[in-house]
Amino acid sequence: MADVRCKWDDRGELTGDVLLFGGPSSNLEATEALFSLARAQGIGRANRICTGDIIAYCGDPARTYALVRAECETIVAGNCERQLGAGAEACGCGFKAGSACDLASRGWYAHAAAQSGAWAVEMLGLPDMVVFRHNGLRYAVIHGGITNISRFIWPCSEEGVFAEEIAAIEAIAGRIDAVVAGHCGISFQRNVMGRLWINVGVIGMPPHDGRPETRFVVLGAGGVLIERLSYDHEKATTRMIAQGLTQGYEETLRSGIWPNEDILPRQLRQQPAH
Secondary structure, eight states: OOOTTOOEEEEEEOOSOEEEEOOOTTOHHHHHHHHHHHHHTTOOGGGEEEOSOOSSSSSOHHHHHHHHHHHOSEEOOOHHHHHHHTTOSSOOOOOOTTSHHHHHHHHHHHHHHTTOGGGHHHHHTSOSEEEEEETTEEEEEOSSOSSOTTOOOOTTSOHHHHHHHHHHHHHHHOOOSEEEEOSSSOOEEEEETTEEEEEOOOSSSOOSSSSSOEEEEEEETTEEEEEEEOOOHHHHHHHHHHTTOOSSHHHHHHHSSOSOOTTSOGGGTTOOOO
């Protein structure tokens, strides 16, 4: 059921290419590389949209947050923003209690929380959803799900999962043609109920495919393009190690493989590089 407390904004019509990205995850090097590409491609601040989780696994939460706020017009709250803004003790990522993901999250979340006090009110003001029009289609942007901000929705999730979320979104904002989401860390497109579901992936961590490049999306005249982002992952790894963030995600930046597969559906475990 749709949450009547959902905070949402309508950004109207966007023209030209639109940059869609999520999960900077305190990875300053990846975030700098993304905005450098955006400038080179002529995608201005007004056409840059983030699906949340600016702050997470990596070593530079303060500067990454400041950079995204300066360079990006539209940001949807992720679970990390909601939890940090509320002064919560955990990230609220949706990990099963006691799992390897849950245990590993405690190190980076504490590191981020120690630096987040000045941003709390700002984080709490971020919307749960934004809507915009582009090339005749109406898009809704969320984090994980609108029924649950930290819901993991995968390319192999049952159609009913997508249908439930689309229905909840439309109960709040009216008819949409496409959903833009993040959170799960793996980019994909899927058609459900005559709507397109686009997961933009995250720029701060690779998608468990054995390569260090991360993912983002450009929405243009030709449709949806899922792009790879190359950046100085060695520098980002060194920064994590220097900050004592050695729960396994520092090696993920190099290897492209997540430190564990607790959260992944069976179909997505140890998928080969492509």
